[in-house]
Amino acid sequence: MIFVTVGTQLSFDRLVKNVEKWALDSGYTDIVFQVGESGYQPSVGTVHEFISGHEADDYFNKADVIIGHAGMGTILSCLSEGKPLVIMPRLFSLGEHRNDHQLATFNKFAEQPGLFPAQDETRLCEAIEQALKAQNSEHDFSSLAPEELTDYIREQVILGN
Amino acid sequence: MKNKKVMAVASRGGHWIQLNRLRAVWQDQEVVFITNDSSLRSHVGDAKFETVIDANMEQKPRLIILALQTFFKVIKHRPDVIISTGAAPGFFALLWGKLIGAKTVWVDSVANAEELSMAGSKVKKIADVWLTQWPEVAKEDGPLYKGRVF
Numbered sequence: 001m002i003f004v005t006v007g008t009q010l011s012f013d014r015l016v017k018n019v020e021k022w023a024l025d026s027g028y029t030d031i032v033f034q035v036g037e038s039g040y041q042p043s044v045g046t047v048h049e050f051i052s053g054h055e056a057d058d059y060f061n062k063a064d065v066i067i068g069h070a071g072m073g074t075i076l077s078c079l080s081e082g083k084p085l086v087i088m089p090r091l092f093s094l095g096e097h098r099n100d101h102q103l104a105t106f107n108k109f110a111e112q113p114g115l116f117p118a119q120d121e122t123r124l125c126e127a128i129e130q131a132l133k134a135q136n137s138e139h140d141f142s143s144l145a146p147e148e149l150t151d152y153i154r155e156q157v158i159l160g161n
Numbered sequence: 162m163k164n165k166k167v168m169a170v171a172s173r174g175g176h177w178i179q180l181n182r183l184r185a186v187w188q189d190q191e192v193v194f195i196t197n198d199s200s201l202r203s204h205v206g207d208a209k210f211e212t213v214i215d216a217n218m219e220q221k222p223r224l225i226i227l228a229l230q231t232f233f234k235v236i237k238h239r240p241d242v243i244i245s246t247g248a249a250p251g252f253f254a255l256l257w258g259k260l261i262g263a264k265t266v267w268v269d270s271v272a273n274a275e276e277l278s279m280a281g282s283k284v285k286k287i288a289d290v291w292l293t294q295w296p297e298v299a300k301e302d303g304p305l306y307k308g309r310v311f
Contacts, residue, residue, distance in 0.1 A: 072272050079311045080178040101275075108274055108295070112311065143182060149268075149292075149308035150185040156290045157242045157264040158165055158190060 002128075003063035004033045007071045008050065011039030012096060015088050018121040019067055020044055022128055032059050065131045070106040079114060082143070084131040088118045166191045168240035168263075170254040171247060172215070173198035176270055179246040181205075182310040183268065186244065193238050195231070197250060209238075216249050218279045228253045235261060246270055246310075252280040259287040266290040271309055273298065 004019050006012035016035050020042035023029055031045030034056070041047050051059065060066065063083065068074040070089040078085035089106035090096035110117040116134070118127040144150070167187040171180035177196055181204060193209035194201075202210045213230040216223035231253035235243070243258035244266040245251025255265040267288040269281035274295050276282075281304070285291065291303045299306035 072274075076175045076178070076272060080175070080182075105274065144185055145182040145310040146308050147185065149310065150183055152307045153183070153186045153244070153266055153268075153290060153292075157244075157266055158167075158186065 001059075001063050002028070002031045002065045002067060003059045004031060004035075004045075004067045005051075005056075005074060006034060006036045006039065006069055007074065009036070010090075010097065011036035012069050012090055013040040014094065014096065014121060015067070015069065015124075016040050016042055018124050019128070022125045025125075032063075034059075064135045065128070067128065067131075070102040070109070072105060075105070075109055075115070079112065082114065084114060084116060084134045086116045086118060086124070086127045086131050088120065088124060088127075091120075164190055165241040166193070166238065167242045167244060168193050168195060168235070168238055168254060168258070170195040170243065170245040170251040172196065172250055173201060175272060176245075176247040176251075177201055177204075179268070179270060179310045180244075183244065183246070186266075187242075190242075193240070195234055195250060195254060213250050218249055218252075224249060232257050235263075242266065244268070247278055248280045252283055255284050255287050264289050266292075267304075268292045268310070269294060269298075269304060271295075271311060277304060 016033060017040055023031055023044045029044045033042055033045055033047045034051045035049060037049055065084045066078050067086040070087045087106060089102040092100040109115055116127040116131040118124040167190050169180055169192055171177045194205050195211055197213055197215040199212050214227055216227045227249055231250055235257040240263050242264045243254050245254060246268045247270050258265050265288050267284045269277050271294040293299050293304040293306055294309040296306045
């Protein structure tokens with residue numbers, strides 16, 4: 001199952017429409033959409049405007065892949081749970097947000113393992129396909145911080161006197 | 162190596178998740194966890210685990226209670242090291258920890274990609290190890306960037 005979420009504030013029709021298009025082309029229809037208030041309602045999958053906390057957690061846990069906007073909440077949840085995440089940033093120039101902070105977040109996280117960046121809709125299909133493959137290949141999402149960080153802290157406060 | 166007592170402090174949610182990813186720091190030491198959500202006890206196995214109230218940096222009355230609670234936790238456990246990823250409980254724990262001579266560590270949340278969190282800026286003078294997870298936020302005299310928890 002793929003869970004598409006646009007966050008709690010605004011709709012993000014460009015993302016939803018292009019996931020719908022990919023779904024129709026690929027035949028993958030096991031998709032739950034959370035599209036936001038008055039958001040575009042796709043013709044495939046299950047569609048909600050909003051999803052309450054517990055139900056959203058449920059979908060999140062069951063999903064093989066999450067597709068979302070470049071919101072920090074979505075990114076942190078996926079990284080911490082090891083869920084492959086396809087992110088596409090909302091753009092100020094298209095009236096999708098109040099400024100371009102999502103583009104900044106997107107650029108900062110684009111290289112992060114476990115995230116599959118789609119700068120815009122032209123890269124979306126490829127990102128979704130890659131995320132689905134990653135989920136099947138037992139990706140190594142270590143639950144520990146990199147040793148360079150923890151070793152540094154240990155040297156400073158544990159091993160010294 | 163002498164065993165050290167580590168107090169690991171974080172609010173629920175992203176702060177807590179990030180704190181737990183740092184557990185290699187205290188893996189062979191004695192640790193006590195302090196957070197503000199009792200349901201998180203199941204994450205830490207047999208380790209010591211205590212809770213304080215929930216408060217953010219804007220809630221003055223609750224902050225005072227939190228400050229007192231945190232003070233008593235620090236006095237009770239007398240940790241050698243206090244480490245936090247945020248937010249308000251970690252700030253107070255570091256403050257009291259500094260007063261009793263503990264080594265203090267602040268790892269600012271990865272969510273703060275543009276500038277340090279409010280608590281993160283306030284610990285400037287009391288954190289012995291003061292880290293950001295973003296190279297762009299780091300400065301020569303701190304906070305330093307030594308990698309990211311993810």
